[in-house]
Amino acid sequence: MTAPRDAYRAALAELAARDERIWCCDSDMGGLEDGFGRQFPRRYVDLGIAEANMMSVAAGLAASGKIPFVNTMASFACLRAGEQVKIDIAYNALPVHIAASHAGLSGGHFGPTHQSLEDIAVMRALPNMTVIVPSDAAMIAQAVAVQAGLPGPSYLRLGRKATPDVHPPGARFVLGRAARLRAGTDVTLVACGPHPVLAALAAHEQLVASGVSARVLDVSTLKPFDVESIVDASIETGGLVTVEEHSVIGGLGSAVAEVLAEHAPARLRRIGMPDRFCAQVGTPEHLLDTYGITGKAVAEAALELLADRPSEELIPS
Amino acid sequence: MTTALASRVRRHIVEMAAGPEGAHVGGALSAADILTVLYFDVMRVRPEQPDWPDRDYFLLSKGHAAVGLYAVLAERGFFPVGELGGYAQAGSRLGGHPTRAVPGVELPTGSLGHGLSLGVGLALAAQRDGRDNRTFVLLGDGELQEGSVWEAAGSAAFLGLDTLTAIVDRNGLQISGSTARRTGLDLLATRWAGFGWDVSEVDGHDPSALADVLAERPADGKPRVVLADTVKGKGIPFLENRKKGHYVTFTPQARQRALAALG
CATH class of the missing domain: 3.40.50.920 (Rossmann fold)
Structure with a gap:
């Protein structure tokens, strides 16, 4: 079993090695600096604990031809920085891809500040936004690759701890298909x-x-x-x-x-x-x-x- | 040259505000000289090719001053001056806040506190690509009450974005009155400096002083902020420094008086 974060980060690094346009925007999530940041220092930026700013900065990067993946927790992505996501990313239909961890109840004992039980409702209501909720590590890896090729923005909903695979080996993730x-x-x-x-x-x-x-x-x-x-x-x-x-x-x-x-x-x-x-x-x-x-x-x-x-x-x- | 142009820009603002919807006249007039100097004396742009890769970027973070930007873009040749007559009317590209449908508008603004962050993104991409495009962001002094401005200010400083220039249109007024205490105007230079910015102060209605300070690029790896002292409603005495000048729909008589005042 692979933790969602690890599956996502491995997939992102693999894509970044192939595509110079892929960036990683961090908000002090931990671990990205030593991973993506060390591997691709010119395409990594930690904007600190300031999610609203990060979303708009990513929009500016995307408007300049970059494909930024922004990293934060689901709660902060959909509500704290929600207006920046709506106006600067979704309205402009810019290819900014939001990797949102700690979704649902996966924050567990961290409580409602770190749980996110309304993010799908918010993201689904934004025009131009693709919303992906992968069910296991294999689907996460494939979903990230699909996101990187989208012309517009997307939201990737991730949990926190590893869960068993639910798809048979070799199963394909197809965007828009159950x-x-x-x-x-x-x-x-x-x-x-x-x-x-x-x-x-x-x-x-x-x-x-x-x-x-x-x-x-x-x-x-x-x-x-x-x-x-x-x-x-x-x-x-x-x-x-x-x-x-x-x-x-x-x-x-x-x-x-x-x-x-x-x-x-x-x-x-x-x-x-x-x-x-x-x-x-x-x-x-x-x-x-x-x-x-x-x-x-x-x-x-x-x-x-x-x-x-x-x-x-x-x-x- | 720029003075005559700024005067034409102000006349366009009055004409647009004499349309059926009115306009944010006060803040457009306070920014008119800044916008004119930027587009005619400072920024590298190609009106016939708005997406020219070597262009300098401009973001109207105080997006409600849209009529001021439209007037300058039209005068600069991004679209026909005649199009200004359709402002805020059905079918026009020119709405109350700028959108990307308008040639020359980099990114839409209107919700305050977004522009500087967008500018950080544009400047960061240029920095990492080794391009020397400059990025200019015009903010209102009331807008500085938005917390996201200071998130952006912090990030621009620690990223060393020395091609980024913020301009604060310090006209001292917001809808309900003075910005002085709400924004902490007396501390403004100190606050930006404390965030690691190179700070300049200038008369925002002096075209040559504006051109000088905006053409300058700080050499020490810092982003730059220009605090431009302006008068809300500048050029129309019955609106200058008045709260009621924030949003105006000119009657035919008031339009005449305003145009006469502009000379």
């Missing part, structure tokens, strides 16, 4: 990010034991959103359960609800952070468990959906 990790016909579990995808896979196992065939989709691109896979799931399975390490407002659950409401209505349950701040101290796993972002909760939601399923005979034709 990966079908398990086939199924009764219900679809839609997840994004490492823990939620693991929860969906665990739920799949539990459901199999109950004789339920659950499809599992890993939606690693929140924007552009894979409308087709969601519509297919709506038509081909009896309902959808979303699971995310993010507020139930504005993230994956909302994106799926928007697609269903406009294109293919289906029953939906959203598993995610309830509309509240995290009031507990603990490991990310403890917090996920506390707020019900677990395989068990996903399986229960799926079974509820199926139990509530209107009888085919009662639906007027």
Whole structure:
């Protein structure tokens, strides 16, 4: 298992060795100076603990033909420096790529100041912004390479600690496409990010034991959103359960609800952070468990959906 | 030459503010001489090729002074002077804050406190590429209340960006009154110097003094700030140094009086 940060940094260094335009903008994240900074000193800058300035500086670099990757925590990227991201990066459609660590509850015991449960909602609402939520180290490495080739800005949502791989070896990251990790016909579990995808896979196992065939989709691109896979799931399975390490407002659950409401209505349950701040101290796993972002909760939601399923005979034709 | 030009620029500002939406007249007039000197006497630009790689960069961090910038860009030949007549009207490229749709506008501004950071990015790219393009950023003195300005100031100093020049249009007024206490005007030179900048002070309505100080490049690896003392509403006596001159929609009569005052 590789920590998200290490997977990202290794991928970035590899790309930078091939492409002179790639820069690394640091905000005192630790470790980048000795890594990227030592390898590519002319393309590394530590702007200090000043995230708003860093975003605009990166915009200036991008306007000069550079491809900057900016490094900060998700909280600071999406809200503290949010206006700089909106105006200087997104509005100008400049290729600045935001690598945001400590997303979701991965900040764990550091508390709500360092947790980020609204970043997808913010970034998804910005025109021109690509939003990527990789689910394992292999996907991170591929996502970084895709980001570097984008004409506009992107947001890479990273956790903090290593998690098991969820994709088979050799699986490809395709921007804008959900990966079908398990086939199924009764219900679809839609997840994004490492823990939620693991929860969906665990739920799949539990459901199999109950004789339920659950499809599992890993939606690693929140924007552009894979409308087709969601519509297919709506038509081909009896309902959808979303699971995310993010507020139930504005993230994956909302994106799926928007697609269903406009294109293919289906029953939906959203598993995610309830509309509240995290009031507990603990490991990310403890917090996920506390707020019900677990395989068990996903399986229960799926079974509820199926139990509530209107009888085919009662639906007027 | 520049004085006559600045006078024409001021007349354009009045005409735009006599349109249906009005304009941020006071801060455009206080900056008119600075903008004119920059574009006619100091900056390396090619109006027929706004993206000329050897150009000097300009950012209007006090983006609400857009009408002042538009007037100067038009006079300098970036787009036809006649286009100024459409200011703020449907279909025009000229809105209340500058966007990249306007030839000569490097990056859009309007939300205060962004321009100096953008300038740090442009200057840093030039520094690392070994290019000698200069970067000029015009800030308002009220704008210095935005904390991000000081994040930018700190980073420019420790990066040694000596091709970066900030100009503070120190007209002493913001919407609700004096900037003196809110910005700490009496400490301004000390504050910039404390952040590691080379500080100059100049009469912001003296074209030759402005040209001299802006043409100079500091030799000691420091970014440079020029504190330009200006008068808000400069050139129109009934607006000068008055709060009400911040945003003005001229009636036909007031337009006549303003133009007469400009001579």
